[in-house]
Amino acid sequence: MKLLAIDCAANLCAACVYDAAAKRELGRSVLDLGKGHAEHLMAVIGEALQEAATDYAGLDAIAVSVGPGSFTGLRVGVSTARGLALALKIPAIGVTTLEALAADAASAFRGRAVLAALDAGREEIHAALYDETSVLTYGPSVITLAEAVAVATEHSAVLAGTAAASIAAVAGPGFDLGPRTATADIVTYARLAAAKGAGERPKPLYLRGADAKPQAGFILSRQRD
Structure with missing residues (x-):
């Protein structure tokens, strides 16, 4: 089974193709953007597919990071994963x-x-x-x-x-530290998704609301008929 994993949860715009049967990464593309995931994600996916010498038709599942992370980045990644899964008739699998x-x-x-x-x-x-x-x-x-x-x-x-x-x-002293980054290596998402298998459709994991909210003074009251 070949999975496409994508991650837009933090600063990275990342994609990789993973062969679950062989437990081997076939290709990847990673950009450290900070912002602008929507403008670059499809190109990043295309580069990963090209390096893996495959195309969308060769995929069996889509893995996606669902957060917590960037409010906008999560929406971009999850909506792309769900859209591709729907078009290709394959499962989308969320990994936090x-x-x-x-x-x-x-x-x-x-x-x-x-x-x-x-x-x-x-x-x-x-x-x-x-x-x-x-x-x-x-x-x-x-x-x-x-x-x-x-x-x-x-x-x-x-x-x-x-x-x-x-x-x-x-x-205090004595604690071991693993990765101190905002997100994991892209192939980790692929491995975890392959182990999970298909389940519920992924959705962003928001542990709190968005920071940007409309100001009450600019909300228009509904007019009565």
Whole structure:
């Protein structure tokens, strides 16, 4: 089975083609954009397909990062994945950024619990805890730094994600750090999706509402007939 994995959850606009039977990445394309995923995603996908020497007809599933992450980036990635899956009549499979980061950390620290934690601003952290067998045991949730420290300490967890260093600084010495990025390697999403198989259609994981909201003073009242 060949999967196309795409990730627009954070700064990267990334795609890869993965052969699940051979457990081998066939091709990838990654841009570090910050913004502008919508303008570049289809070209990035095209480059990954070209490097893998395949096309859309050769795909059996679409994997996509569903967040938490950039509000706009998630909408771009998930809507593209669902659109391609519908057109190609193949499943779309969602993978959270937290489980992907935890998987990357677990590959380096086998047999350890992992706390994947992303700095969400406003002194908040998006976090999820995975046990020694990579099973989700807590979250995804919005928590404070103090709560993250408590969870990490209780489980002697490896720390991963953009909030990992902040948690370690408060928790004290002795904590191992995995990737401290906002998203995982693109092939990790493909591997996790292949292991999951088809399920519910993916949708963005928003742990809190969008920062940009209409100002009340500019909302027009509905006119009566």
